[in-house]
């Protein structure tokens with residue numbers, strides 16, 4: 370199968386390397402690159418050269434961003450080319466539109482690499498759903514923030530220094546605020562909820578990140594036998610669902626607390642299989658390249674065609690996700706009780722209400738930080 374790569378950065382190079390070194394079923398024959406970097410005979414800066422090339426059966430989009438990625442994917446599908454993408458921002462924003470365009474053109478869309486880097490998460494959810502209903506999912510879905518928290522906790526490193534290292538290693542997004550403010554996890558949570566619950570997931574999730582997390586916060590939680598992880602979560606009950614992204618203070622004894630470096634750990638619960646956990650590198654050139662090449666091979670062999678049916682009319686019910694929260698702030702917080710030096714406890718809040726509470730606290734103290742307390746046991 371002849372394929373074209375759109376974008377030759379961290380992920381695109383990983384895909385090219387894996388295919389050239391390990392895969393005989395596919396060949397990268399075209400690469401979309403910017404005009405000042407046409408260093409390889411396969412490269413062009415004119416997308417028409419790719420979309421009009423009838424020998425190209427599959428387009429791998431790994432440029433990132435919303436436009437022109439969205440337009441290029443739609444054109445590839447309309448030209449009856451299969452599409453594989455690692456771009457969670459464009460998938461979260463346009464999944465329903467892509468699914469419909471792919472069905473109309475009789476081709477397939479593959480999005481494994483958009484969530485969890487090298488971890489086969491999306492394909493596993495699809496497989497689970499052949500038999501079960503997925504009732505909830507939760508996970509460390511961002512390699513950059515896990516890398517940052519892990520280094521701050523284990524090596525006493527400073528936030529800004531570790532973020533710079535995560536950028537050098539190719540884990541971070543072009544604008545790393547997408548990582549540290551939870552936007553990247555929001556996109557991955559929207560995609561996971563869509564595939565797991567069969568719903569066109571709302572973009573209006575409560576989202577908070579780890580921008581204000583300090584070493585002192587980690588020490589405070591460590592004194593209570595916990596550490597902080599940025600989690601994406603989703604739950605479905607009957608005809609309702611909810612999803613949220615927030616820092617969660619997990620028990621030191623949990624698997625989540627032990628996840629090192631750029632690794633991710635995602636968990637789902639389903640009707641007959643029960644709890645399943647998926648662990649691996651959530652970011653980086655070769656792990657993400659691997660997930661893309663797996664999609665390419667599934668497409669080339671014709672064995673695995675994703676269905677991604679988002680037709681369920683579930684109601685978004687944010688009150689389904691409730692926790693106790695710890696807030697470190699100098700602002701006054703209504704209904705709070707003392708937790709520890711400089712930190713307050715607010716009991717039984719819906720995630721959306723907790724996000725609003727944090728926004729109010731930040732108006733007085735812009736360094737405020739809040740984490741949900743994971744239930745013990």
Ligand SMILES: NC(=O)C1=CN([C@@H]2O[C@H](COP(=O)(O)OP(=O)(O)OC[C@H]3O[C@@H](n4cnc5c(N)ncnc54)[C@H](OP(=O)(O)O)[C@@H]3O)[C@@H](O)[C@H]2O)C=CC1
Pocket residue numbers: 375376377378379380381401402403431432433434437455456457458482483486539540541542543651652653654657
């Ligand atoms: N890095 C990772 O670990 C992972 C990344 N992803 C996702 O994969 C996608 C790619 O990420 P990554 O490889 O890290 O990003 P990079 O920035 O390293 O690579 C993207 C490349 O595409 C180029 N590009 C952008 N627009 C165009 C265009 N119009 N025509 C040609 N080339 C273009 C960029 O050039 P320039 O830089 O000069 O603009 C850059 O070289 C993103 O959506 C990201 O979220 C998903 C999982 C993991």
Ligand SMILES: N[C@@H](CC=O)C(=O)O
Pocket residue numbers: 483485486510511512513514540541542548553651652653
């Ligand atoms: N920036 C992302 C890249 C992979 O999706 C991350 O750190 O997880």
